[in-house]
Amino acid sequence: MKRLITLTINGKEYEVAVPPNLTLLDLLRYELGLTGTKKGCDVGDCGACTVIMDGKPVNSCLVLAVQADGRDILTIEGVETEEGLHPIQQAFVEKGAVQCGFCTPGMILSAKSLLERNPRPTEEEIRTALSGNLCRCTGYQKIVEAVKDASEKLS
Ligand code: FES
Numbered sequence: 001m002k003r004l005i006t007l008t009i010n011g012k013e014y015e016v017a018v019p020p021n022l023t024l025l026d027l028l029r030y031e032l033g034l035t036g037t038k039k040g041c042d043v044g045d046c047g048a049c050t051v052i053m054d055g056k057p058v059n060s061c062l063v064l065a066v067q068a069d070g071r072d073i074l075t076i077e078g079v080e081t082e083e084g085l086h087p088i089q090q091a092f093v094e095k096g097a098v099q100c101g102f103c104t105p106g107m108i109l110s111a112k113s114l115l116e117r118n119p120r121p122t123e124e125e126i127r128t129a130l131s132g133n134l135c136r137c138t139g140y141q142k143i144v145e146a147v148k149d150a151s152e153k154l155s
């Protein structure tokens with residue numbers, strides 16, 4: 001039996017009826033069309049599905065939609081600013097930190113969450129914050145450089 005939930009996504013309020021076993025990831029991608037959040041492993045290992053829920057990064061494949069009732073969610077679609085790309089997105093482009101792009105939304109949301117709580121992280125802190133986000137393309141160095149670059153521009 002479906003349950004009616006209300007949640008805020010990227011500043012917009014949604015009221016949706018969801019089955020009890022629907023994940024937040026599937027709600028975002030398949031019910032609401034927010035396909036920037038990627039589905040990799042679907043079991044909490046890869047971080048491709050990372051979104052920010054009430055200020056903290058979570059694997060949306062491990063969160064049931066009903067658990068997101070009343071919560072505030074930020075997905076990659078909500079990261080861009082009125083002026084265009086967010087400085088973290090811009091840094092990823094400039095540093096060559098995007099190859100296939102599958103991990104990128106999750107990486108950017110994990111990085112955003114890190115820089116909000118720690119605006120000038122060390123390289124080790126960046127690597128720790130991104131340790132739940134797997135990338136099969138870049139070797140991570142360019143991603144770390146992009147986050148460092150963004151932290152310098154933002155602080
Ligand atoms: S799809 Fe959620 S952690 Fe991989």
Ligand code: FES
Pocket residue numbers: 097098099100101102103104134135136137138
């Ligand atoms: S850029 Fe391809 S998985 Fe990271």
